[in-house]
Amino acid sequence: MRAFRRRILLAVVLGLAVPTGPALAQFTVFDPTNYASNVLQAARALEQINNQINALQNQAQMLIGQAKNLASLPYSSLSVLRAQIDRTRALLAEAQHLAYDVASIQQAFTSNYGAAPLSATNADLVARADGRWIISVAGFQDALKLQAGVVGGLDANADQLSALVSASQGSSGALQAAQAGNQLLALQAQQLAQVTALLAAQGRADALEAADRAAARADAKARFWRFMGGSTIP
Incomplete structure (x- = not known):
């Protein structure tokens, strides 16, 4: 009986010691x-x-x-370059007496620089010489005007060059650098066009002067043969 009570007490103690819920x-x-x-x-x-x-x-x-x-280049020199080219073309278009045209040159050489006709009088020969002299002087004047126009644009070209170089060096990307390079090439092309125009104007003036000398020799030959009584000019 005592052993049974001990077992029950132990079970109760264990039941209180183990947490539940x-x-x-x-x-x-x-x-x-x-x-x-x-x-x-x-x-x-x-x-x-x-x-x-x-x-x-x-x-x-x-x-x-x-x-x-x-990113696109924020600077453009196109308007300035176009204005300079237009100014050069306008100066070329102002060519006096003898334009840069094949038909007009052919006509002028036929009337003023060709062989003097047998029926030409001394007054006619003098008039031909005066006409050639006027054309030669006008050719040199046109060349000088064009030279003055190109020299007058050197400052503008220098400003454009500085601006484009600054834009190229300060470019933030490949497109801006390429566009700055293209504009520098355009500036170079514009300068080459001006040099070509200068050479053409100077060459025109030199050619007119040389043609005048050749025609003057032909007129002198005609006068000599007429003075000698010749009926034809050899």
Whole structure:
């Protein structure tokens, strides 16, 4: 009987010592393996986020670089270069007496520089010589006007060159650098056009002078043969 009572008492004590219900739910068991796995997963997720951030930063830098490369040059010298070319063309168009035209040149050489007709009088020969002299003087005057116009535009060309070089050196991308280079080439082409116009004007004046000398010799020959009584000019 005493042994049975002892067993019941022990069972009651054990029953009071073991928590049940909510008390049992508050008891937490630490699992080191599960904790290490969770930490590893969190580290991997953080690494992926950092990689994505770096990728986005690289893409942003690439887009910024592309935007700079596609940015257009804010400076243009086209209007100034076109104005200078138009001024040179206007000076060429003002050619006096003998224009830069094949038909007019042919007509002038037929009337003023060709062989003197047998029926030409001394007054006719003098008039031909005066006409040639006027054309020669006008040719040299046209050349001088064109030279003055080109020299007058040297300051504008120098300003354009400085502006374009500054724009090229300060370009933020490939497109701006290429556009600045193209405008520098356009400036060079405009200067070459002016040099060509100068050579043409000077060559025209020299050719008129040479033609005048040749025609004067032909007229002198005609006078000599007429003085000698010749009926034809050899």
